[in-house]
Amino acid sequence: MTAVAGAVYTAAQFNTFIRDNLNETLPALATVSGNYFVTTGTHHLAERAVAQDLIAVQNGFDSTSYDDPDLAGLAGETITPGPTVTMFTGTRALVVVGGRIGGGTTSTQSVKMSWEVSGATSINASDEWAAGCVGFGGATTFAYDSRAYLATLTQGINTFTAKYAVSSTPGYASSRSILVMPF
Amino acid sequence: MAWTAPMTAVAGAVYTAAQFNTFVRDNLNECAPAKASIIGSYFTTSDDNQISERLVEQAVVNQQDSFNSTSYIDPNASPTGNSPIAGPAVTVQTGSVAFVAVGGRIGGNATGVDSVKMSWACSGATSISAADNWAAGLIKLGQYSFAYCNRGYLAVGLNPGQNTFTAKYAASGGTGFASYRTIVVLPF
Numbered sequence: 001m002t003a004v005a006g007a008v009y010t011a012a013q014f015n016t017f018i019r020d021n022l023n024e025t026l027p028a029l030a031t032v033s034g035n036y037f038v039t040t041g042t043h044h045l046a047e048r049a050v051a052q053d054l055i056a057v058q059n060g061f062d063s064t065s066y067d068d069p070d071l072a073g074l075a076g077e078t079i080t081p082g083p084t085v086t087m088f089t090g091t092r093a094l095v096v097v098g099g100r101i102g103g104g105t106t107s108t109q110s111v112k113m114s115w116e117v118s119g120a121t122s123i124n125a126s127d128e129w130a131a132g133c134v135g136f137g138g139a140t141t142f143a144y145d146s147r148a149y150l151a152t153l154t155q156g157i158n159t160f161t162a163k164y165a166v167s168s169t170p171g172y173a174s175s176r177s178i179l180v181m182p183f
Numbered sequence: 184m185a186w187t188a189p190m191t192a193v194a195g196a197v198y199t200a201a202q203f204n205t206f207v208r209d210n211l212n213e214c215a216p217a218k219a220s221i222i223g224s225y226f227t228t229s230d231d232n233q234i235s236e237r238l239v240e241q242a243v244v245n246q247q248d249s250f251n252s253t254s255y256i257d258p259n260a261s262p263t264g265n266s267p268i269a270g271p272a273v274t275v276q277t278g279s280v281a282f283v284a285v286g287g288r289i290g291g292n293a294t295g296v297d298s299v300k301m302s303w304a305c306s307g308a309t310s311i312s313a314a315d316n317w318a319a320g321l322i323k324l325g326q327y328s329f330a331y332c333n334r335g336y337l338a339v340g341l342n343p344g345q346n347t348f349t350a351k352y353a354a355s356g357g358t359g360f361a362s363y364r365t366i367v368v369l370p371f
Contacts, residue, residue: 022210032231
């Protein structure tokens, strides 16, 4: 409202224009340390939390299409799918996957770590947002690397899960992380 | 000052100066425009009903330096003839979480190197040692092989305050080299 000299400033006006508007500001919405704020509509803000999952152990994979790890690590580590994070997102999120990614005892043409989305959004894993290496040549050659990509989503609860693929012989990945920063 | 849940006005009741100061002035002073001071910064939650201005920071060291330790250290030699340059490093005010990305042109030299890694350590309000889980680098790529690689990772469990993030390096089976070294920290 715009106040006018001499006009009565009513309780209803205070409640609408002061109280209710203050309750839409950041400190009124702030609840958890480490969160941040995004715009969810005209004059509407929401608190978001960045999340990450890490699987340190090495696993292998031998599918040419993106899949969960299906082989133990070179030292016999138990197969552990993921990493994965589930969170509420708006229509966009920055997703970063990475790890120690490479070939096994024989040379591998390509070894890739990507991610898929399930839940409110369905997105298949793709090379377009993969980390990894191609044609490194030697056996047991690895790269510690990551890949950042902006995902376009349907608002809601979305689950982001790392997926893996190779083009020939088995690939391996450890220190696997996925980080999602929702907007 | 701290945030106070805004009062509900009642018709016919006196609206006092103290109420204005507590529920309007003090609360407005807790809002983002009152706290905004640095162009390019952003706001995060630092506690229940409390926000803080944060600033993303980056540091770059272009010089190529080398390292020959299997545990993470500062570079300890340089093929340039100059003294090796530690880092890059940035000091930022963080909450409990920060996104950290390190990267550069990383690899071996005349001798094939088993592994060449660039990670980061945290000092100041928090102590975290550099580790492979958030490293960029290469393993067994062969002589004179380099990659421009990077690693983004979420540092969690930070003690809120001034934290310094410093790139650290390790190599096994020979000497590793790194140039165009960057570190970016996005604090929450």
